[in-house]
Amino acid sequence: MSVSHRVGSDHQLARLLQIGIVLEEVVEARAHHHYQSLTPDDLDSEIETLLSDAAEESADHRDRLESLIADLDAESIPFEDIEALVEAQYAQTKPEDFDGVLYDQLCNEETAYKFYDDLVAAIEESDAQFSVDRARLLDVLRSIREEEADGVEEVTQVMETRE
Amino acid sequence: MNTADQYLKAIYLIQEMEDGPASTGALADMLDVSPASANEMIGKLEARELADHEKYKGVRLTEEGIIRARDALQTYCIIERFLANVLDVEDFRGEARELEAVIDDTVAERLDTIIDRNPNCPDCFDAETDACAELEAECETTAD
Numbered sequence: 014m015s016v017s018h019r020v021g022s023d024h025q026l027a028r029l030l031q032i033g034i035v036l037e038e039v040v041e042a043r044a045h046h047h048y049q050s051l052t053p054d055d056l057d058s059e060i061e062t063l064l065s066d067a068a069e070e071s072a073d074h075r076d077r078l079e080s081l082i083a084d085l086d087a088e089s090i091p092f093e094d095i096e097a098l099v100e101a102q103y104a105q106t107k108p109e110d111f112d113g114v115l116y117d118q119l120c121n122e123e124t125a126y127k128f129y130d131d132l133v134a135a136i137e138e139s140d141a142q143f144s145v146d147r148a149r150l151l152d153v154l155r156s157i158r159e160e161e162a163d164g165v166e167e168v169t170q171v172m173e174t175r176e
Numbered sequence: 177m178n179t180a181d182q183y184l185k186a187i188y189l190i191q192e193m194e195d196g197p198a199s200t201g202a203l204a205d206m207l208d209v210s211p212a213s214a215n216e217m218i219g220k221l222e223a224r225e226l227a228d229h230e231k232y233k234g235v236r237l238t239e240e241g242i243i244r245a246r247d248a249l250q251t252y253c254i255i256e257r258f259l260a261n262v263l264d265v266e267d268f269r270g271e272a273r274e275l276e277a278v279i280d281d282t283v284a285e286r287l288d289t290i291i292d293r294n295p296n297c298p299d300c301f302d303a304e305t306d307a308c309a310e311l312e313a314e315c316e317t318t319a320d
Contacts, residue, residue, distance in 0.1 A: 018179075018277045025274055031263060032279070032287070039286055095262060102290045121286075128283045135278045 019139040027087030122164035129158035188245035197234030249298035
């Protein structure tokens with residue numbers, strides 16, 4: 014075990030970025046299936062935009078994480094398999110009601126924010142040299158974290174206006 | 177997982193293996209920290225009523241400490257299972273040990289939604305091998 018909160022190697026960093034990609038995949042799949050599960054009565058432009066923006070943003074985050082991994086000295090993982098796995102899992106999941114969709118989306122954004130926040134802190138605390146440029150790495154992760162924070166705010170606002 | 181939770185999990189595992197209190201030395205060895213660091217954290221856990229320390233005997237978790245430790249162990253099982261089943265990581269034990277400090281419980285909960293964990297988790301965790309016994313069996317079957 015290690016009680017160190019630092020990221021110490023390319024390999025460890027790549028693994029954490031891969032976990033980020035899976036989390037984004039999960040967010041995208043959940044948003045997509047929630048969207049599909051809404052009845053015509055539930056669908057309005059605000060909720061439609063929220064879910065489609067969330068899916069689009071997750072796809073963009075995934076691309077940015079993938080481009081960081083490509084610069085690291087680490088083996089790749091079978092993303093097609095992961096995509097299929099997540100898809101299969103969420104095809105069976107339906108939120109219980111409309112509030113469930115928004116609440117779940119809030120959890121998605123909050124979890125992603127927490128993940129990137131911990132990751133940025135662990136990289137900042139580390140003095141390890143990575144194959145990827147450190148400034149670029151932190152820029153990308155901080156900007157994704159910022160977008161997750163905006164996402165939390167956006168969902169919270171929608172929830173508040175619907176109370 | 178924060179540092180306190182990692183200590184609680186380690187104390188719990190040693191307690192289970194020893195069927196008694198965890199010595200500071202064993203705890204420091206398991207976590208790869210100095211005995212002084214282990215003692216400092218034990219003091220903090222005692223102050224939070226999560227553990228009781230008895231001189232010359234070792235540290236034992238309170239009921240509340242055991243609940244927290246089992247939650248932490250579940251998070252650890254999720255990380256191991258995720259690495260082995262989703263990312264196909266062969267050295268899932270070693271990597272889980274490296275990553276646990278950076279993966280928060282809420283993140284692990286999300287990862288848990290795409291893995292099939294045993295309902296008896298974390299009782300399936302084998303402290304001797306530092307892995308979920310069910311997961312080990314699955315990996316052996318796959319390797320065969």
